[in-house]
Amino acid sequence: MSAGALDRAGAGRFALPLPLKITFGLLVLLAAAGAVLLPQNAALLLGGLVAAVLVAFGLGRAAGISDRWLVIAIPMLWLFVFFLVPFLVLGRISLSEAMIARPPYSPLFEQGADGWEYAGSFGNYQFLAEDPLYASAYISSIRIAATSTLLALLIGYPLAYFIARSPEPRRSILLLLVILPFWTSFLLRVYAWIGLLRRDGVINGFLMWTGIIDQPLVMLQTDFAVYLGIVYTYLPFMILPLYANLVKLDGALLEAASDLGASPILTFFTVTLPLSLPGIIAGSMLVFIPAIGEFVIPALLGGPDTLMIGRVLWDEFFSARDWPVASAVAIVMLFLVVVPIMWLQSVQNRQEGAQ
């Protein structure tokens, strides 16, 4: 290597762009935190990963790959390690059969008479199709998630609109109030609803004290409680994207509509609502997707007949101890969630293309 090349390589190594420096710093912090917090093996794994990333960067830069690609490489690597690899593992388990062993599923390749033979099958997926339980659990999950999303939209839209139209100091305070519940654990907030909804809880106590009812209402362990829990928990995810969209709405458009003789209601439905569609879509996705796989809320607030796919998954994994069928259930659910996202995304892209 010539002296000039050495110089360039040396200069390159120390003249890292800021985003890369920040990323490296975060990676090293992550490794240090992992080393302190994680058990031995996991810490070594994490340390190894971070080291591999840093080495890959060094090699990449030496090979003259542009920084832009290197920056993109980090999220890609993240997705690969924490999404794609687990997904492939899940897919692989779903092709096996359950057995009493460790790990509790059959190997994918078996030593046959003439070498290794592929022993996987789609039997578990067939099993899901044969038993109507799974279809009704998927449908019921989608129904509960869709209804909750609609309710969250109906409640969240006026709230977001009101916040977006509020004058400044008040607007920030209102936004803060929307985010405030996140400072308490999600689990604790769902537990708090148990205290509110129970037979001798706050709500029944108040209603009986005012004389509106004379027998306590059974609200806990009903579908009502599940809807309430989901809408309550995910409402901020609806409000925030809607707010971000509505706050950018150009007031001049509303004035123009008014000048042209449109009533406020007509203006809302022909100007505000169509323009806020990207916010509605983003908010709906953020509510719908976590709601469909929700396990904790129906487990704590729901009744015995609240059938959701999260619970079915739990049963397959822990009660039937059938990891392969559980994996198949999870993969089918992933596709059920991914398809609507892709559809919504394409709608959104068309919207943006049209503007």
Added chain:
Amino acid sequence: MTKLKLAVSFAALAAATPALAEGELRLFIWSDYITDAAIERFEAETGIDVTVDVYDSNETLEARLLAGSTGFDIVVPTGNFMARQIAAGVHQPLNKDMLPNLSNMDPALMERSARFDAGNEHSTIYMWGTTGIGYNIDAIAERLGADYEVNSWDLVFNPETAAKVADCGISFLDSADEMLPPALAYLGLNPESRETADLEAAAELLGSVREHVRYFHSSQYISDLANGETCVAVGFSGDVFQAAARAEEAGQGVNVWYAIPQEGAQVWFDMLVIPADAPNVENAHRFINYLMEPDVIAEITNYVWYANANRPSWPLVDEEITSDPAIFPTEEVMAKLFTSVTADSRTDRTMTRLWTTVRTGQ
């Protein structure tokens, strides 16, 4: 600069790697299931450093055991779970030469627990109890009359009786393994049967009372019984006693008690076992032997209110506990208790599916 940071992070890694000292023992046990005093005494006597981690469900424990190495030296699964784990090769056989205190164990109980582990080759009993009915004394008297005695599964499995108490809240354990066998017993079938037709009949019985069941959950009933949110729970003996103690502490006039139904009830055993890949096998044996010392286990029973299987320890246990037939059943009741084992995947699947039908009506 990058190199320096890298060096720092690796130094941090090295520092965090725990030294595997000779005198170590890692115990993975149910929450609130052993006394600090017992651990401290063992540490003082042997110089072994004991780390205790806790879990709150057999499922959690089992998922960790089946996934791979856990690093634990002793775990305490319930019998039916342990049977599957042994079949999966998760646990190692005990070296009985290192466990002279095994002679303290009650032969009749050990014979029962051998149903889960042939010859008790891998395990010994830690605590045991029954799955029966916990109830709110006053709420039942109010609805079924002051002279109604809770002594039968009829209270929860007969739709007519269940309907009368449904308004104050009935809860069932959320587990096919715990609920199907008593339903079989109530129907007069063999509670240990795993024939599909029998299981279906049991599931049908449970389905017929489903509308009267407020919820299916395996621990929620402890607090709900204690504060009067529900009035009848099919539950584990020790959990119901915990509810009774909490109700008494709260002083809100809620009186909870427990009954072993006359048709018979399921006995469960929490077993001490050593995982196959335990790092400190010798220390694990020493600790298990220590837990079979009569005075040690008697002290723990006095704290957790569960029966142990250590005969010479019974005179050392508080009279209040040993004289309670709900904790130490009489010979007559003992004869009616059953132990059921499910150790094949097909039956697991059938029972889980039937249970989903019971729970959701689907």
